[in-house]
Amino acid sequence: MxxxxxxxxxxxxxxxxxxxxxxxxxxxxxxxxxxxxxxxxxxxxxxxxxxxxxxxxxxxxxxxxxxxEGMDGADAAQTTDAGMAGVPGDILGDKEALELVRSYYAIPENQRRRLFELARVLSDAAA
Missing domain, CATH: 1.10.260.40 (lambda repressor-like DNA-binding domains)
Known part of the structure; x- marks a missing residue:
C-alpha cells in the first residue's frame, strides 16, 4: 500500500x-x-x-x-480560496498547465507582464 x-x-x-x-x-x-x-x-x-x-x-x-512542501495541508487551504474556485488542488499535475507555466516563464519580462495583464482582464470579463 x-x-x-x-x-x-x-x-x-x-x-x-x-x-x-x-x-x-x-x-x-x-x-x-x-x-x-x-x-x-x-x-x-x-x-x-x-x-x-x-x-x-x-x-x-x-x-x-x-x-x-505542502504536507501540512496548506495546499488544501489555498484551493478553497474564492480566487481558486474551479482550480484543481494539484494544478501542476496537469501537463497542459505545466507546459503553460514553462512557456510563460520563457517569455521576456516586459512581454510576460503584458500577457499577465491581458489574462487578468480576460478572466475578469469571463466572471
Missing part, C-alpha cells in the same frame, strides 16, 4: 523534473539508477531513501525540503 508521504514526495519529484524539462531517463542517469526506478518513485510505489532524495534534490537544483 502506498503511503501518502511517498506519493506526495513522488509528485513533487515529477513536478520539479517537468519544470526543468528533464526526462526520467536524464534524472536517472544523473542519480545513477534506472529510469524505471524514477517511475516507481514518482508514483509513490517505492520509497525514496534519504541519501537518494539528497541526490535527486541536487540533480533538480532544489533543497530536500522542497519535496515536503
Amino acid at each position: 502506498k503511503h501518502p508521504v511517498d506519493v506526495h514526495v513522488g509528485k513533487r519529484v515529477r513536478h520539479r523534473r517537468w519544470m526543468v524539462g528533464m526526462t526520467q531517463q536524464q534524472l536517472a542517469e544523473k542519480v545513477g539508477i534506472k529510469f524505471q526506478q524514477i517511475q516507481k518513485y514518482e508514483t509513490g510505489m517505492n520509497r525514496i531513501s534519504a541519501s537518494r532524495l539528497w541526490d535527486i534534490a541536487e540533480a533538480l537544483s532544489v533543497p530536500v525540503a522542497y519535496f515536503f
Whole structure:
C-alpha cells in the first residue's frame, strides 16, 4: 500500500523534473539508477531513501525540503480560496498547465507582464 508521504514526495519529484524539462531517463542517469526506478518513485510505489532524495534534490537544483512542501495541508487551504474556485488542488499535475507555466516563464519580462495583464482582464470579463 502506498503511503501518502511517498506519493506526495513522488509528485513533487515529477513536478520539479517537468519544470526543468528533464526526462526520467536524464534524472536517472544523473542519480545513477534506472529510469524505471524514477517511475516507481514518482508514483509513490517505492520509497525514496534519504541519501537518494539528497541526490535527486541536487540533480533538480532544489533543497530536500522542497519535496515536503505542502504536507501540512496548506495546499488544501489555498484551493478553497474564492480566487481558486474551479482550480484543481494539484494544478501542476496537469501537463497542459505545466507546459503553460514553462512557456510563460520563457517569455521576456516586459512581454510576460503584458500577457499577465491581458489574462487578468480576460478572466475578469469571463466572471
